[in-house]
Amino acid sequence: MIILNGVSKIFNQGQQNQFVSLQDISITIPPRQVTVLKGPSGSGKTTLLSIIGGMSRPTSGRVTMNGREVTSLPERFLSALRRETFGFIFQQFNLINGISILENIMLPAYPNGERHTLLKARALELLAMFGLEARAATRVELLSGGEVQRVAIARALINNPEVIIADEPTAHLDSKLSVELMAIMERLKADGKTIIMASHDPLVYDAGVVDNIVEIRDGRISCSNRPQ
Amino acid sequence: MANIEKQRAIIDFTLSSLMRRKGKNAALLVVYTLVVTALASVMFFTKSIKTEAAAVLADAPELVVQRLVAGRHEMIPLSYVEKISSIRGIRAVRGRLWGYYYDPVFGSNYTLLVPRELTFGDGEAAVGSGVARSGLAEVGNIMPFRTYQGELFTLTVAQVLPSSTELVSADLVLLSSGDFRALFGVPENMATDLVAEVANPSEIPTITAKIVKLLPDTRPIARDEILRTYEAIFSWRSGILLAILSGALLAFFIFAWDKATGLSAEERREIGILKAIGWDVADVLMMKLWEGAALSLTAFVTGVLLAYLHVFAGGASLIVPVLKGWSVLYPSFRLTPSIDFMQLGILFFLTVIPYTVATIVPSWRAAIAAPDSVMRG
Structure with missing residues (x-):
């Protein structure tokens, strides 16, 4: 269970270009469910996701994760939290060019110090799950859009995280791939993962798999509900 | 054990990172190696010739x-x-x-x-x-x-x-x-x-x-006078040669400094991604440390080996006209290897350490930034 209590985020505080991105956000994200942060561009969805995922700290307010306050954790622990608890799927997918799919997938697990053979076996298993085992040695820049998306998801799953965070996951996908992605999310939900997505794509927030929708506008929650 | 596996994984990634920028890194490696070879050649030659001179005069009246x-x-x-x-x-x-x-x-x-x-x-x-x-x-x-x-x-x-x-x-x-x-x-x-x-x-x-x-x-x-004269002659000559080489050395340092300190937008983005997916600042720095060390150690070891071969097997053919001068020495002889490890250590500290540090500092700056920038593409 992730609880946000009075979270605000102000960029360039005290300067002329001060910008309030989030104001007094308080939400509860239940475990093993799919929650969508819905809102137009610039509403603060990505900022909220990065605060939930421990990538940035709120200017004020608190985030607790399974009862543990995480906003004041030192950087080293935040890194470990990102690595062990969250799996990230970025809007641009953010794979590292020039190295193989397999290496890209294993990257988040390198700091764990796990045995290489075990890690590789797990990465290959994930590749098989997404039908990419034959392309393990291929460099990522040679992949199609759909393949890049699946590699990004496989990378997010390598450390078997409790929570998957996806920022506009369908922004660069056509409708067919978007539907495919939502099917994968459904499978992950069935596996017991908590999924948090930011999107303004109806294919995402209208999908049957979604349990909760949090609507954000101008950095504030405008509506929080369960879809009909 | 876990730490060894972690270092191994980071080294694996470092090496494949180096391979991704093959041209740039190969060029740097070649220049770096040549500089070390030139400096180590002068050092080896000067030390050996002084040792020879001392040996000649040891039994002299x-x-x-x-x-x-x-x-x-x-x-x-x-x-x-x-x-x-x-x-x-x-x-x-x-x-x-x-x-x-x-x-x-x-x-x-x-x-x-x-x-x-x-x-x-x-x-x-x-x-x-x-x-x-x-x-x-x-x-x-x-x-x-x-x-x-x-x-x-x-x-x-x-x-x-x-x-x-x-x-x-x-x-x-x-x-x-x-x-x-x-x-x-x-x-x-x-x-x-x-x-x-x-x-x-x-x-x-x-x-x-x-x-x-x-x-x-x-x-x-x-006897002591002769020894002093030899010392002075060869120290002076190696000094002159090092002064000439210092131009090349300076050019190398500018090149290396530029390469090491200026992170490209791509490298910056990669550090951001690594941080976002759970790498700690220390992990990123460790990777950059391995990267700098791999490059500079390879250049140092290769450069020293080439210098050894150049001086002791190849007769120091590239520097001998400046350093030897036939009015002072016999027309032809082969140098007996004699290495001053202190000088070699100084060369190590003047090349490997600054390069490695220069690699780490900008990466540290990039690594301490909040990783949420990658969320915004």
Whole structure:
């Protein structure tokens, strides 16, 4: 269970270009469910996701994760939290060019110090799950859009995280791939993962798999509900 | 165990990262290696030549007295032995016979010397390894010479000299006093120079002053003076060469600094991604440390090995015209490897450490930034 209590985020505080991105956000994200942060561009969805995922700290307010306050954790622990608890799927997918799919997938697990053979076996298993085992040695820049998306998801799953965070996951996908992605999310939900997505794509927030929708506008929650 | 696996994984990623920017890194590696090779060559050569000089002079007499006529070295009368012996503080004085002989058949210069204690008889000779290499001098062979009157004169090789350094004995031919005088026409009452043993080395300056006063046509030369001259000559020469090389060194540092400190947008983005997916600042720095170390260590080790081969196997052909100068040294000899590990250490600290640090600092700056920038593409 992730609880946000009075979270605000102000960029360039005290300067002329001060910008309030989030104001007094308080939400509860239940475990093993799919929650969508819905809102137009610039509403603060990505900022909220990065605060939930421990990538940035709120200017004020608190985030607790399974009862543990995480906003004041030192950087080293935040890194470990990102690595062990969250799996990230970025809007641009953010794979590292020039190295193989397999290496890209294993990257988040390198700091764990796990045995290489075990890690590789797990990465290959994930590749098989997404039908990419034959392309393990291929460099990522040679992949199609759909393949890049699946590699990004496989990378997010390598450390078997409790929570998957996806920022506009369908922004660069056509409708067919978007539907495919939502099917994968459904499978992950069935596996017991908590999924948090930011999107303004109806294919995402209208999908049957979604349990909760949090609507954000101008950095504030405008509506929080369960879809009909 | 986990830490070893972690380092291994990070090194794996570092190496594949280096391979991704093959052209840029290869260019850097080549320039880096050449700079280390040049510097290490000068260091190796200078150190070895000083060691050679010290070895040559280790057994040299403390004081040599030469006779000068019109500023040129002349044969010295043996009657001077008695006069010098009378100076207080002199333990022993003896005449020495030595000279050079050019062999037109092999185009070689030999140094002919009458040793203090002869282990073979008249008509025989002991030869150095350089002479032995010329092919003539195996034990039992006959070496032909021409006397000062143009007559044939032969010596039988009785022994090939072992030597700790080539410079000492490469071109040496030892022969008896009688043979030497017969070959060069040196009268019985003359010697090439005199050597003196001094009871107390700290008295050498006083003794040399007394010798010059007693025998104004002589020039005493102290061993320490020769050693100091060698040291000064080679230190000065290596200094000149290093000054010339410093231009190249500076260009390298600018190049390396630019490469190491300026993170490209792509590298910055990658560090952001690594942070976002759970790498700690320390992990990112470790990766960059391995990257800098892999590159600079490879360049350092390769550069030092190339310098070793260049100086000790290749005769230091690229720097020898500047460093050696044939007016000071024998025409040809091979250097015995002698390495000053202290200097090598300094070279290591002046190349590997600054490069590695220069790589880390900008990465640290990029790594401490919040990773949420990658969320915004």
